[in-house]
Amino acid sequence: MSENEVLVGKKPLMSYVLAVITQLSEAKGDVVIKARGRSISSAVDIVQIVKNKFAKDAKIGEVKLGTQEVEAKEGGKINVSTIEISIRK
Amino acid sequence: MSENEVLVGKKPLMSYVLAVITQLSEAKGDVVIKARGRSISSAVDIVQIVKNKFAKDAKIGEVKLGTQEVEAKEGGKINVSTIEISIRK
Numbered sequence: 001m002s003e004n005e006v007l008v009g010k011k012p013l014m015s016y017v018l019a020v021i022t023q024l025s026e027a028k029g030d031v032v033i034k035a036r037g038r039s040i041s042s043a044v045d046i047v048q049i050v051k052n053k054f055a056k057d058a059k060i061g062e063v064k065l066g067t068q069e070v071e072a073k074e075g076g077k078i079n080v081s082t083i084e085i086s087i088r089k
Numbered sequence: 090m091s092e093n094e095v096l097v098g099k100k101p102l103m104s105y106v107l108a109v110i111t112q113l114s115e116a117k118g119d120v121v122i123k124a125r126g127r128s129i130s131s132a133v134d135i136v137q138i139v140k141n142k143f144a145k146d147a148k149i150g151e152v153k154l155g156t157q158e159v160e161a162k163e164g165g166k167i168n169v170s171t172i173e174i175s176i177r178k
Contacts, residue, residue: 038127038130039130040129040130040133041127041129041130041170044129044154044170044171044172045170048154048155048168048170052156052168060154063152063154065133065137065149065152065174066137067137067141079137079141081134081137082133085154
């Protein structure tokens with residue numbers, strides 16, 4: 001798998017938008033935008049901004065939803081939702 | 090279209106989980122979970138809780154992403170991201 005990934009965290013939206021656009025122009029296959037928890041909404045925002053404003057010919061491919069078990073700060077484990085959105089030119 | 094919908098807003102997650110489970114048991118076709126903006130993360134949480142805890146045989150179908158124009162409180166229009174997740178038994 002030579003997959004291009006952008007993992008969405010707490011930086012400003014536009015830095016991820018820029019990363020996706022850069023990878024779209026360089027990538028041979030899909031660019032996959034990944035996020036979990038509260039960042040899922042931001043991942044969808046990023047994909048929509050890329051598609052509506054910068055790469056109007058880009059196509060949204062598969063959207064995968066999942067659950068990940070992570071260590072809680074207080075100890076123990078909690079479940080966190082995940083999303084993976086594929087986009088290609 | 091006799092589609093069953095659950096629109097995710099600001100109620101506690103479990104009230105939407107319950108609504109989805111009820112509709113899944115009554116519906117003939119898909120149940121569609123819709124959300125916009127910050128509620129998108131909650132929609133994914135709801136689908137994952139339904140699938141992992143209550144309806145393990147449920148299948149996630151199409152996941153549609155989109156953008157909606159809404160009136161801003163301050164006047165003018167803003168773009169809000171949307172998600173629609175189909176789930177069926």
